[in-house]
Amino acid sequence: MKKWWIGLVVLAGYSIPFVYLALLEDFKTETLLGYVALLIGFTVLAFVGQRWGHLLFVVAGNIVSYFVSIYFAGQMDTFGWDGYFKPLTAEQLILLVSLLMLIPQLIAILVAISKEKQRMKKQMT
Structure with a gap:
């Protein structure tokens, strides 16, 4: 694991109740902007988590985010x-x-893995 504090930042990011906030935005304004923020937030967190080798924090973060959203709902x-x-x-x-x-999130993780492989391939040549 590289830079454990990045994993903690990813976990803290997932502690934001993104799904609850998306539903709240939908309820209050009848727009889908909250879902767009949810999509961007989760995708970025998953990419960063995988990029720095903290996939366990991404998994734990999804669980934490779900329960925090349920609590607020x-x-x-x-x-x-x-x-x-x-x-x-x-x-x-x-x-x-x-x-x-x-x-x-799975797509972001696969992109991060692909970028890591490309970086490793460039270092080998």
Whole structure:
């Protein structure tokens, strides 16, 4: 593992409840801007995590992000946003979006691996 503190920064980045914030943005403004920020945030964190050899922090970060988002969504139920995401509840949508966000993260990880292989190949020649 290179520079362990980068792994901690990645984990701290995942501690931001991205999915909850995306749903909140959708609920308040009826726009998809929150989902775009979610996509960018998760992709960048996954790329950086893999680039610096901290894939374990990326996995742990996804789990932390899910539970932090669930916690905040539970706090929001008092404001009546649960019916907004019909037919799913907010918690079900958080799970669905969290699972879907694994796809761009996997792509970012594969890109980071590819770039590392290219860098190694250049060093060999």
